[in-house]
Amino acid sequence: MAKLAIGFLFFLSNEVGNHGVEGFVGRRSIFRPLSVLPSSGREIITSESRRAMSSSYDIDSDEEAEQRIGESSVNTVVESSAVTTNVNGGSSGGRYDDLIVEVGLEGKLKHVGSLPKKRRASCYDIFCNRELKQEKLTAVGFDMDYTLAQYQQPAFDKLAFDGAKEKLVNKLGYPKEVLDFEYDHKRWTRGLIIDTERGNFLKIDRHKYVRVAYHGFEEISSGTRKALYSRNFNKVESFSEKSYVNMDTLFQFVDAQLFALLIDMKDQGGYDFLDFKTYGEIYRHIRESVDLCHRDGVIKDEVARNPEKYIVLDKGMIPMLRRYREAGIKVFLLTNSFWEYTSTAMNYLYHGKRVDDELQKKNEWTELFDLCIAGSCKPAFMLDPYLQLFRVNMQDGSLKNTDGIYDIDALGPNGAEEFLKIGKVFQGGNWQHLHKMLGIRSGDEILYVGDHLYADVLRSKRTLGWRSLFIMPELEEEICVFDETLPLRNKIERLRRMRDELELNAEEIRRLGDLNDPKVQRTLEEMHEDDVIIKSALSTMLEQWHASFHPIWGAMFNAGYQDSRFAFYVENYACLYTSRASNLGLTSKNRSFRTTMESVPHDKILAHRDVRLDTTDPW
Numbered sequence: 001m002a003k004l005a006i007g008f009l010f011f012l013s014n015e016v017g018n019h020g021v022e023g024f025v026g027r028r029s030i031f032r033p034l035s036v037l038p039s040s041g042r043e044i045i046t047s048e049s050r051r052a053m054s055s056s057y058d059i060d061s062d063e064e065a066e067q068r069i070g071e072s073s074v075n076t077v078v079e080s081s082a083v084t085t086n087v088n089g090g091s092s093g094g095r096y097d098d099l100i101v102e103v104g105l106e107g108k109l110k111h112v113g114s115l116p117k118k119r120r121a122s123c124y125d126i127f128c129n130r131e132l133k134q135e136k137l138t139a140v141g142f143d144m145d146y147t148l149a150q151y152q153q154p155a156f157d158k159l160a161f162d163g164a165k166e167k168l169v170n171k172l173g174y175p176k177e178v179l180d181f182e183y184d185h186k187r188w189t190r191g192l193i194i195d196t197e198r199g200n201f202l203k204i205d206r207h208k209y210v211r212v213a214y215h216g217f218e219e220i221s222s223g224t225r226k227a228l229y230s231r232n233f234n235k236v237e238s239f240s241e242k243s244y245v246n247m248d249t250l251f252q253f254v255d256a257q258l259f260a261l262l263i264d265m266k267d268q269g270g271y272d273f274l275d276f277k278t279y280g281e282i283y284r285h286i287r288e289s290v291d292l293c294h295r296d297g298v299i300k301d302e303v304a305r306n307p308e309k310y311i312v313l314d315k316g317m318i319p320m321l322r323r324y325r326e327a328g329i330k331v332f333l334l335t336n337s338f339w340e341y342t343s344t345a346m347n348y349l350y351h352g353k354r355v356d357d358e359l360q361k362k363n364e365w366t367e368l369f370d371l372c373i374a375g376s377c378k379p380a381f382m383l384d385p386y387l388q389l390f391r392v393n394m395q396d397g398s399l400k401n402t403d404g405i406y407d408i409d410a411l412g413p414n415g416a417e418e419f420l421k422i423g424k425v426f427q428g429g430n431w432q433h434l435h436k437m438l439g440i441r442s443g444d445e446i447l448y449v450g451d452h453l454y455a456d457v458l459r460s461k462r463t464l465g466w467r468s469l470f471i472m473p474e475l476e477e478e479i480c481v482f483d484e485t486l487p488l489r490n491k492i493e494r495l496r497r498m499r500d501e502l503e504l505n506a507e508e509i510r511r512l513g514d515l516n517d518p519k520v521q522r523t524l525e526e527m528h529e530d531d532v533i534i535k536s537a538l539s540t541m542l543e544q545w546h547a548s549f550h551p552i553w554g555a556m557f558n559a560g561y562q563d564s565r566f567a568f569y570v571e572n573y574a575c576l577y578t579s580r581a582s583n584l585g586l587t588s589k590n591r592s593f594r595t596t597m598e599s600v601p602h603d604k605i606l607a608h609r610d611v612r613l614d615t616t617d618p619w
Contacts, residue, residue: 056136056444056467123476124583128593130575132447132467135589139370139438140324143378143450144335146250147471147581149345150312153250154185156303159310160254163298164289172285174262175271181261188253189553190474191566197243198228199263199279201256205559206568208239212553216263239565243280248453250473258286300341307348317349320585321368327589330438332371334381334448336455339374339392339427363394366425371437375427378452379459382431389429391422402426404433431464449581453566458573470574471581478549478556485548492541496561497608499534502527511618 094113100106142148151157161183168174193202200220203212210229213220220228229237247256262282266274274282293299303310324331335342343363347355350365366372373381380387390399408415416437426433440446443465450456451471460466472478482489506527513520542561546554557567570577576593578584605611 055442056133056447057131123479123579124586126469126576126578126583126587126593128576128595129571130467131595132575132593134329134447134587134591134593136445137329137447137467138440138445139330139332139447140584141332141334141434141446141448142321142581143448143452143456143471144333144337144342144345146451146473147449147456148314148317148333149349150314150473150580151250152310152312154183156299156310157185157250157254158183159299159302160251160290160293161257163293164254164258164286167289167292168258168285172289173273174285175265175273177265178262181258183254183257185253185257187260187552188247188256189550189556190247190250190472191556191564192247192256192553193239193565194245194247194256194259194283195243196245196259196280196283197278199259199266199282200228201260202229202239203553203559204239204565205562206565207562208237208565209559209562211559211562214260214552216260216267218264245283246454248455249451254290255283255286258290259283262286300344303341304344307344307354311345311348313349313352314580314582316580316582316585318368320582323585324589325368325370329589330370331368332373332434332438333369334373334376334378334434336376336378337374339397339425342372342374343394343397361395363425366394370424371420371434372425373427373429373434374425377428378455379463381429382459382463385430385432387428387430389433390427392425392427394423394425399427404429405436408436447575449584453569453573458569461573461575467575468573469581469584470570470577471579472577473579474556475577475579481549482555485545488541488545488548492538492545495534495538495541499531499538502530502534506531 094115095117096112096115100109100112145151161181165178165181169176169178191203193204194200195202199215201214202210204210210225213225213229245252245255247253259282262274263279265271266277266279266282269275321331333342333346337345343360346365347360347363350368351359374392377387389402389404391402392399403410408419411418416439420437434440438446444467446464447467447469448456448460449469449471450460451473453470457468457470461468506524509520509524509527513523515521546558549555556564557570558564563571599607606613
């Protein structure tokens with residue numbers, strides 16, 4: 001599988017001599033990043049149109065495709081200080097000179113020599129798990145919250161946090177001390193699992209092994225953690241039961257902080273009200289209170305009054321959306337936020353400032369989209385074909401019933417076009433309405449961009465076959481920390497490889513040696529002592545490496561030495577992922593996203609430069 005997380009930086013280290021491919025770091029080396037255009041913003045334009053393909057999945061339809069692309073005439077824009085160009089077709093001191101000669105392409109490639117001496121990698125790159133050809137997309141869709149609209153932290157979260165506190169106390173009878181709770185968004189990270197039944201917060205790896213666990217704010221010991229989640233022989237935890245909640249979106253940081261605070265308050269005693277509540281009941285009350293804040297105006301009214309305090313302006317968003325429409329790709333908005341709030345947020349992003357009521361009613365931002373659907377109720381939008389579609393009156397927000405597909409069909413051969421001329425803003429509905437209005441024949445014609453791993457990515461992929469781009473604002477910081485700690489990570493990888501090799505040597509001695517020989521026994525004892533020393537050093541170094549990302553939960557994409565479960569789901573369900581939706585504006589319609597050749601453990605071992613294959617039969 002093509003490994004994700006920030007393995008592109010390890011790829012760069014391979015280019016300058018670190019060729020580790022086994023164990024902790026090596027498994028990342030097969031991941032390939034996708035670079036954005038030079039900082040000038042000018043695009044690379046091909047003079048020949050590429051061969052038509054049948055699906056957004058089809059990148060290299062035959063073995064000659066890459067060579068045809070390489071031989072095509074390309075006009076590139078590069079920084080003169082970073083490259084050396086040989087106009088005669090060869091490369092001048094390039095990284096690929098030896099490769100070009102070995103595969104018989106010498107003199108055939110026109111622009112390989114223009115490549116920089118080192119590959120450029122950026123926090124704003126789009127990373128690829130599954131190949132995608134943008135040229136074959138019919139439509140690109142966007143979620144709004146934490147996708148097109150990024151929010152100021154912790155100011156935005158505090159609206160829901162403070163509102164939920166008041167509801168817990170004033171409506172549900174929780175102790176008044178709850179009003180003194182303080183919000184700390186830095187304590188949490190995406191990808192955790194909340195065990196609502198036990199009041200625990202878990203970080204697990206791709207194999208469902210719990211690596212870090214807290215009860216409220218108190219760390220759970222290794223022994224207790226294993227007894228709860230690893231040594232239950234009557235039941236294997238799947239972590240998909242209703243009592244487990246995945247923290248797939250930044251919105252859930254509010255739930256986590258309130259839950260942890262109430263767990264500690266309950267455990268400390270002194271509150272009869274909490275003594276009679278289970279952890280599960282407390283979590284349900286939190287969820288209900290936070291949800292109500294999103295519906296009753298606690299959040300949207302304050303954001304409408306002071307959007308500049310809560311919404312982050314992204315100067316690349318509008319150019320990105322316009323670029324897609326100019327390229328002939330349809331653009332749609334599909335958000336769970338209801339129309340009133342959607343209008344407020346999108347007007348601010350479009351105009352770059354708070355607008356008056358008269359201008360807001362014009363909703364000029366809708367010119368960026370071919371179709372807008374608010375209040376979509378994802379993931380139900382992608383599952384329930386019977387959900388009703390309503391047309392929105394943008395002047396007053398009122399809703400009008402439609403017969404959806406029946407109305408479209410009744411308008412004749414161009415029914416979808418005529419239906420959208422009446423109005424292109426809707427609320428509710430389901431995927432069938434969207435496909436019909438946009439003329440979608442197959443799910444892989446759509447690229448959907450969103451921040452919710454389940455509702456936006458996993459469900460759209462599994463149910464409809466949509467292509468997906470997962471948005472993680474925190475990815476930018478994760479990449480920077482990875483780059484800073486790469487020397488430490490490389491040392492960890494080398495130590496793990498050395499430890500594994502020592503273990504193989506010890507096994508050879510056990511298999512071939514006389515285990516009753518005192519010298520052999522002493523040698524094995526010393527090798528065991530070496531192993532203990534190396535293990536201790538690795539433990540310290542790994543803890544230091546993880547703490548560089550987050551002092552409690554560590555690296556978002558790793559759990560111990562393994563991929564985290566979060567990384568597993570991102571890799572398996574997100575075709576692409578990046579930090580901001582506007583990063584798509586740094587690519588053209590002609591961009592094809594590719595992965596590198598995939599590897600399994602034995603491939604990685606054999607690929608290492610200091611490994612020799614022994615084909616001798618050991619028996």
